[in-house]
């Protein structure tokens with residue numbers, strides 16, 4: 001039986017009007033009342049339509065994506081992420097400040113396992129499952145030899161859920177690589193959060209090593225393979 005059983009049905013096409021998670025919808029309503037200039041709605045993925053690399057974060061940050069409406073834009077976590085994407089040729093500029101700042105991604109997409117801001121940055125398992133059909137559709141846009149970068153264990157687990165894979169068979173570890181059914185490869189990194197970078201759980205060098213591995217992986221597969229359903 002699918003591990004998504006029990007999740008309420010909703011349209012596959014992502015919409016910023018989605019309210020399928022009552023707790024998160026209520027939380028966003030409160031945020032809109034106190035921060036009228038914030039996006040405070042589900043945050044859509046950003047980047048190429050059929051990327052060879054899809055970066056998967058946890059969820060929008062209160063004053064980052066939840067404010068600006070674009071993943072990892074306008075907060076601390078986005079600083080190291082977009083600087084690294086630029087360094088490795090996936091972005092036309094190193095900063096991501098706000099919508100309309102001219103940022104474009106090249107062969108890369110960025111999304112979150114959960115598209116709505118969760119209280120205390122902690123989505124509930126049912127919310128990860130509820131939002132997983134959107135992530136699954138985004139993963140299906142990758143070519144069969146594409147790469148996925150999971151930032152943190154929850155993003156990693158959400159990718160496994162989309163592929164209907166067991167966690168016990170694919171343990172999260174910084175720098176780990178996991179061959180997925182159909183040819184795609186999952187790369188793991190600690191999340192580039194302020195906490196992780198300030199405590200040096202994740203250093204710039206560690207992050208660059210992961211992107212170096214992804215680059216070598218994709219360079220070894222120069223011919224894009226057509227997307228296929230999971």
Ligand code: SF4
Nearest residue numbers: 018020021042116131
């Ligand atoms: S987290 Fe995902 S499924 Fe839940 S309300 Fe937001 S967009 Fe919809």
